[in-house]
Amino acid sequence: MGDLTGLLEGFSTALQPMYLLYALIGVLLGTAVGVLPGIGPAMTVALLLPLTYTLDATAAFIMFAGIYYGGMYGGSTTSILLNTPGESASIVTALEGNKMAKAGRGAAALATAAIGSFVAGTIATVALSLVAPTVARVAVQLGPADYVALAVLAFFTVAAMLGASPARGIASLALGLFIAVIGTDSLTGQQRFTLGLPTLADGIDVVIVAVGFFAVGEALHVASRLRRGPIPLVPISGKGMTRDDWKRSWKPWLRGTAIGFPIGTIPAGGADLGTFLSYATERKLSKRKEEFGHGAIEGVAGPEAANNASAAGVLVPLLTLGLPTSATAAIMLAAFQSYGIQPGPNLFAAEGELIWALIASLYIGNVLLLVLNLPLVGVWVKVLQLPRPYLYAGILTFAALGTYAVGASTEDLVLLFVLGGIGWAMRSYGFPIAPAIVGLILGPIAEEQMRRTLAISQGDPTALVTSPFAAVVYVLVVLALVGSQWLKRRQARLDAVVFAQAQRDEERLVPTGGTSAEGPSRKDHDSRGAR
Amino acid sequence: MTIVVGYVPKPEGRAALVAALEEADLRGEPLHVLNTSKGDAYSDPGYATEEDIAEVEALLEESGVPYELEHRLGDRAGGAADILEAVERLSASLVVIGIRRRTPTGKLLFGSDAQTVLLQAPCQVLAVKA
Numbered sequence: 205m206g207d208l209t210g211l212l213e214g215f216s217t218a219l220q221p222m223y224l225l226y227a228l229i230g231v232l233l234g235t236a237v238g239v240l241p242g243i244g245p246a247m248t249v250a251l252l253l254p255l256t257y258t259l260d261a262t263a264a265f266i267m268f269a270g271i272y273y274g275g276m277y278g279g280s281t282t283s284i285l286l287n288t289p290g291e292s293a294s295i296v297t298a299l300e301g302n303k304m305a306k307a308g309r310g311a312a313a314l315a316t317a318a319i320g321s322f323v324a325g326t327i328a329t330v331a332l333s334l335v336a337p338t339v340a341r342v343a344v345q346l347g348p349a350d351y352v353a354l355a356v357l358a359f360f361t362v363a364a365m366l367g368a369s370p371a372r373g374i375a376s377l378a379l380g381l382f383i384a385v386i387g388t389d390s391l392t393g394q395q396r397f398t399l400g401l402p403t404l405a406d407g408i409d410v411v412i413v414a415v416g417f418f419a420v421g422e423a424l425h426v427a428s429r430l431r432r433g434p435i436p437l438v439p440i441s442g443k444g445m446t447r448d449d450w451k452r453s454w455k456p457w458l459r460g461t462a463i464g465f466p467i468g469t470i471p472a473g474g475a476d477l478g479t480f481l482s483y484a485t486e487r488k489l490s491k492r493k494e495e496f497g498h499g500a501i502e503g504v505a506g507p508e509a510a511n512n513a514s515a516a517g518v519l520v521p522l523l524t525l526g527l528p529t530s531a532t533a534a535i536m537l538a539a540f541q542s543y544g545i546q547p548g549p550n551l552f553a554a555e556g557e558l559i560w561a562l563i564a565s566l567y568i569g570n571v572l573l574l575v576l577n578l579p580l581v582g583v584w585v586k587v588l589q590l591p592r593p594y595l596y597a598g599i600l601t602f603a604a605l606g607t608y609a610v611g612a613s614t615e616d617l618v619l620l621f622v623l624g625g626i627g628w629a630m631r632s633y634g635f636p637i638a639p640a641i642v643g644l645i646l647g648p649i650a651e652e653q654m655r656r657t658l659a660i661s662q663g664d665p666t667a668l669v670t671s672p673f674a675a676v677v678y679v680l681v682v683l684a685l686v687g688s689q690w691l692k693r694r695q696a697r698l699d700a701v702v703f704a705q706a707q708r709d710e711e712r713l714v715p716t717g718g719t720s721a722e723g724p725s726r727k728d729h730d731s732r733g734a735r
Numbered sequence: 736m737t738i739v740v741g742y743v744p745k746p747e748g749r750a751a752l753v754a755a756l757e758e759a760d761l762r763g764e765p766l767h768v769l770n771t772s773k774g775d776a777y778s779d780p781g782y783a784t785e786e787d788i789a790e791v792e793a794l795l796e797e798s799g800v801p802y803e804l805e806h807r808l809g810d811r812a813g814g815a816a817d818i819l820e821a822v823e824r825l826s827a828s829l830v831v832i833g834i835r836r837r838t839p840t841g842k843l844l845f846g847s848d849a850q851t852v853l854l855q856a857p858c859q860v861l862a863v864k865a
Contacts, residue, residue, distance in 0.1 A: 241777060286778060437778040588778040 234274020
């Protein structure tokens with residue numbers, strides 16, 4: 205019952221006009237960045253991290269949560285109308301949704317994505333409100349060795365699941381862990397990798413690394429390949445969802461939620477996996493398999509629901525264990541830390557008011573997003589007409605400004621652009637950024653817990669694995685590593701099947717005209733663009 | 736001498752194209768249809784799709800006026816600058832553009848390609864309303 209009271213109190217906080225305004229700003233901003241390809245919620249929250257120095261914690265987290273959810277909604281719009289996923293969790297939506305839009309059912313695709321997101325987001329938030337406090341009560345009993353095990357689990361699954369190959373993911377993770385140890389060791393006062401520079405003695409601020417990797421790196425990456433023509437936007441057509449569409453959508457929504465939420469809670473690299481699993485499930489269960497790859501509404505409804513459900517799922521380990529399982533969650537953890545709050549099992553007890561307000565704001569954010577997204581799709585699509593040079597120049601300015609605001613030091617700016625250069629190189633060579641961020645933020649926590657374990661056991665390293673919980677987690681690490689490769693292979697195979705089907709489809713269409721002109725002329729644009 | 740028309744896949748662009756066709760027929764001059772985009776945004780509603788181009792070509796073929804179609808991504812100019820460049824290059828006798836209603840604020844913020852062409856074109860300008 206205590207939880208319900210907490211939640212109601214949370215609503216009474218989150219419904220205050222001031223916090224409603226922050227939620228509105230958050231969802232507006234989140235939808236805008238979700239719509240734009242390349243800019244995701246992780247980058248936006250990173251850019252806004254300096255706000256945590258002035259804004260009160262509740263306002264900041266309500267806004268960040270809005271951005272997180274909004275990004276998930278916005279991504280589907282771009283996928284459906286532009287065939288370019290706005291963020292990685294919307295890749296599957298691009299497969300089916302764009303085909304639907306081209307077939308003149310764009311409005312139905314957008315509606316099923318938005319309503320599905322709302323249904324899934326709300327159910328998943330209810331699940332979060334129920335599960336999180338329970339998990340927290342169990343998690344209180346975890347010892348330092350167990351935390352080390354959980355951190356290792358998060359490290360390896362995030363590194364293995366994201367990016368082009370596990371080796372790249374682990375390299376990225378290692379880079380993050382390395383940046384995390386730079387600075388003065390808190391226990392011994394020893395300087396680590398500081399090169400004797402006073403700037404590095406305090407370590408590198410998380411804000412600088414996150415902004416450097418996400419914002420500066422991404423901006424440079426886009427600038428380096430700017431000459432790409434506009435992508436034809438499919439006009440929004442059709443009348444919205446028919447009775448048949450509703451009938452075909454509601455089950456995928458619920459199944460997507462059921463798949464997405466648990467996937468979000470385990471450290472599996474956020475929402476991407478859930479969307480693919482949901483898509484595969486819908487494809488298997490559908491009575492109209494032949495429609496998949498040509499615009500099946502189930503293929504939009506399920507994955508979109510899964511992606512929003514997993515966004516809520518990600519908050520479970522974040523709020524109860526302090527374990528970030530996606531890039532955005534890692535940056536939100538950094539935000540908690542900058543308020544001097546350490547997410548973990550004691551969070552619900554120590555900061556109950558803040559956390560329940562945050563959870564309540566998720567319910568409110570979902571309603572706001574549904575209201576904003578259904579009728580205002582046309583407005584969001586306009587965001588895509590923003591010239592990219594203006595957009596990225598703005599991001600770079602904001603990144604530099606935010607970094608300077610944190611420490612008012614020029615060295616930080618130099619560091620920002622050095623890290624931005626590294627981020628750009630990583631982005632260009634297919635190294636995922638998220639493992640580096642997770643390593644950076646979770647690394648120091650894992651280190652502290654490991655040293656605590658060793659201190660308690662007086663230097664006996666077996667203490668790290670003898671706790672039953674830790675042992676189970678290490679077994680899971682091995683299983684997850686094997687399992688993730690299996691899942692990836694399945695995902696690749698699914699991609700290949702769908703792609704081949706779409707290809708066959710196009711070939712069949714060529715003789716009747718229409719698409720035939722598209723191939724050569726598109727190439728023509730590209731070659732011009734490459735000049 | 737050539738007539739240059741700035742085409743966009745919008746009502747005002749289509750009106751301009753029709754007016755330019757009539758004018759080209761009347762003057763017995765070839766028509767140069769221009770549609771460009773800076774290509775720096777993810778989507779540009781002014782940039783003609785394949786279907787738009789097919790529609791334009793059908794219209795042009797039907798009229799029998801000799802024409803040339805320039806559909807490309809501009810390097811850095813875009814909009815008015817591309818039209819003016821084509822006028823210069825072809826030493827056009829007339830440039831046809833479509834105009835639409837703009838608010839003063841909109842013009843202040845985003846500028847007006849039509850105004851630039853009207854003021855800077857070295858030849859006659861025919862402005863057509865949708």
